Amino acid sequence: MMGKYLHVLGIGIQNTLVYRANFLFRAAASLVPLAGTIYLWKAIYGGQHADASIGGYTISQMVSYYLLVTLVDAFTAVAEDDWQIAAEIKDGNISQFLLKPIDYLTYRLCLYLSGRAIYTTVALVPVGIFLFVLRGYLVPPHDAMALVGFMASCALAGLLQFFLAYVMAMLAFWVLDVSTFIFIQFAFEYIASGHLFPLDILPAGLARAIQFTPYPYLLHFPVSVYLGRIEGPRLWQGFAMQIAWVVAGYLAARLAWSRGVKRYSAVGG
Amino acid sequence: METKTQSAWRRYASLYAELWKNSVVREMQFKANFLLWIVVELLWFALQLAFMSVVYSHTESIAGWTRWQVVLLVGCSNLIQQLFTAFFLTNLMEISEHIRTGRLDFMLLLPVNTRFLVSLRKVDLGAFANAAAAGAVVVYALHRLAHVPTVAEILGFGAMALAGLSVHYSLMFLLSTVAFYTVRAQGIVFGYYNLFNIARIPDGAFPPGTFRRVFTFVLPMILVANIPTRALLGTMASPLPMALLAGIALVLFAASEWFWRRALTRYAGASS
Numbered sequence: 138m139m140g141k142y143l144h145v146l147g148i149g150i151q152n153t154l155v156y157r158a159n160f161l162f163r164a165a166a167s168l169v170p171l172a173g174t175i176y177l178w179k180a181i182y183g184g185q186h187a188d189a190s191i192g193g194y195t196i197s198q199m200v201s202y203y204l205l206v207t208l209v210d211a212f213t214a215v216a217e218d219d220w221q222i223a224a225e226i227k228d229g230n231i232s233q234f235l236l237k238p239i240d241y242l243t244y245r246l247c248l249y250l251s252g253r254a255i256y257t258t259v260a261l262v263p264v265g266i267f268l269f270v271l272r273g274y275l276v277p278p279h280d281a282m283a284l285v286g287f288m289a290s291c292a293l294a295g296l297l298q299f300f301l302a303y304v305m306a307m308l309a310f311w312v313l314d315v316s317t318f319i320f321i322q323f324a325f326e327y328i329a330s331g332h333l334f335p336l337d338i339l340p341a342g343l344a345r346a347i348q349f350t351p352y353p354y355l356l357h358f359p360v361s362v363y364l365g366r367i368e369g370p371r372l373w374q375g376f377a378m379q380i381a382w383v384v385a386g387y388l389a390a391r392l393a394w395s396r397g398v399k400r401y402s403a404v405g406g
Numbered sequence: 407m408e409t410k411t412q413s414a415w416r417r418y419a420s421l422y423a424e425l426w427k428n429s430v431v432r433e434m435q436f437k438a439n440f441l442l443w444i445v446v447e448l449l450w451f452a453l454q455l456a457f458m459s460v461v462y463s464h465t466e467s468i469a470g471w472t473r474w475q476v477v478l479l480v481g482c483s484n485l486i487q488q489l490f491t492a493f494f495l496t497n498l499m500e501i502s503e504h505i506r507t508g509r510l511d512f513m514l515l516l517p518v519n520t521r522f523l524v525s526l527r528k529v530d531l532g533a534f535a536n537a538a539a540a541g542a543v544v545v546y547a548l549h550r551l552a553h554v555p556t557v558a559e560i561l562g563f564g565a566m567a568l569a570g571l572s573v574h575y576s577l578m579f580l581l582s583t584v585a586f587y588t589v590r591a592q593g594i595v596f597g598y599y600n601l602f603n604i605a606r607i608p609d610g611a612f613p614p615g616t617f618r619r620v621f622t623f624v625l626p627m628i629l630v631a632n633i634p635t636r637a638l639l640g641t642m643a644s645p646l647p648m649a650l651l652a653g654i655a656l657v658l659f660a661a662s663e664w665f666w667r668r669a670l671t672r673y674a675g676a677s678s
Contacts, residue, residue, distance in 0.1 A: 170603035
């Protein structure tokens with residue numbers, strides 16, 4: 138039963154290996170804006186008195202925050218998955234999956250996992266060098282529990298990220314061009330996941346409101362767990378919320394697919 | 407009687423007018439999509455402004471720049487980026503596609519300068535709307551700074567913005583000619599997008615060192631928006647930085663032309 142999906146995993150790895158040079162370039166190029174952001178934050182802290190803290194972050198913690206965001210992003214971000222799914226729907230390539238004894242969601246999940254495995258491996262080189270250069274700023278995980286929690290929440294963040302991309306791509310059943318919708322969604326994700334800055338530096342009301350969306354669980358939550366900013370009962374609440382969002386994402390993905398396929402068959406006659 | 411250069415200018419101007427007409431027709435076919443793209447770009451611009459506004463709720467100044475000076479910088483940076491998008495971006499992204507599909511062969515046969523054609527074929531009209539939004543932010547920031555630029559400052563700003571635009575164009579054109587050597591140049595061209603991000607950071611934030619030198623002299627991202635902004639504000643002690651940006655813009659343009667010609671001589675068509 139699992140055999141065929143393992144096979145998909147293997148094919149996915151072979152296919153993405155072709156793009157290893159591309160991945161390497163992408164990972165290296167993304168370090169330029171990261172370096173820019175870190176210089177900007179150093180200048181912001183430089184203008185303040187020594188051992189200043191902004192939103193409860195010292196300069197080391199702030200730099201670490203961005204380094205960890207880069208790491209979680211390398212582990213979990215969707216690369217081409219949403220575009221590929223949308224293209225397969227638009228071009229009618231999904232018809233073959235409706236006939237084969239293969240579950241499309243599981244199939245795409247395998248491809249996503251293999252893509253991430255290759256990307257993370259390739260990105261490890263430039264990101265590793267970057268982390269080494271900035272090792273003076275990188276704070277270690279708060280404690281052993283924080284490290285385990287970080288890894289677990291990364292895995293859940295990856296699933297959530299995948300379901301989100303999958304649901305967005307399902308829009309291709311209804312609209313001709315999904316790219317604008319994906320970019321608009323991504324803009325909200327960029328700010329509300331904590332990619333642009335840690336959510337703790339926002340005004341308290343706004344930061345609290347964002348906690349009710351799935352976005353913080355993509356980046357901000359795993360990084361906060363690592364830094365030990367979320368502990369005790371709040372840690373378990375956070376995990377409960379993250380798992381709830383993953384389940385909700387899964388259900389939404391299933392629902393969007395079944396609705397979409399009904400419409401698709403109707404159009405295809 | 408008109409001279410040969412005059413008639414050539416006239417010919418290219420009327421040709422460019424035709425290309426504009428084509429672009430309008432093309433964009434109006436998908437009006438909803440056209441409007442949505444403007445929304446996407448506005449959202450990202452708002453995001454940059456939101457970032458700076460959040461940062462300035464925790465500090466008074468960054469590397470000597472006040473809040474509204476930085477808003478002005480973000481506005482100028484986006485204005486230049488949007489003008490670049492309007493005139494060049496789509497065209498430069500398509501170069502590798504022209505080579506792969508063999509359309510370049512056809513373009514080489516046309517009795518026009520091929521670089522003119524590949525650089526200016528399409529106009530991204532939506533980007534003008536976003537450039538206007540950036541222009542509005544620039545004007546508002548000047549208003550908040552209570553700074554009324556002099557004629558000299560406005561002229562200096564215009565010249566420097568053009569130099570910045572030219573830097574973006576030459577660098578990306580250079581990157582696209584890599585497509586003559588490898589078919590996977592698209593990734594390299596996308597990578598250039600990352601560089602826009604450092605253009606809107608105040609120059610004073612970059613300490614002296616390799617990073618600053620590379621992004622000043624080789625890929626002058628630290629200059630492209632900072633110098634026009636400073637020209638508009640009149641915060642430069644000497645005209646030297648302006649001369650530097652203008653000089654680099656010229657060198658990069660010459661380099662891109664040299665590479666383009668070299669690449670063309672070894673180009674053998676898509677079929678071979």
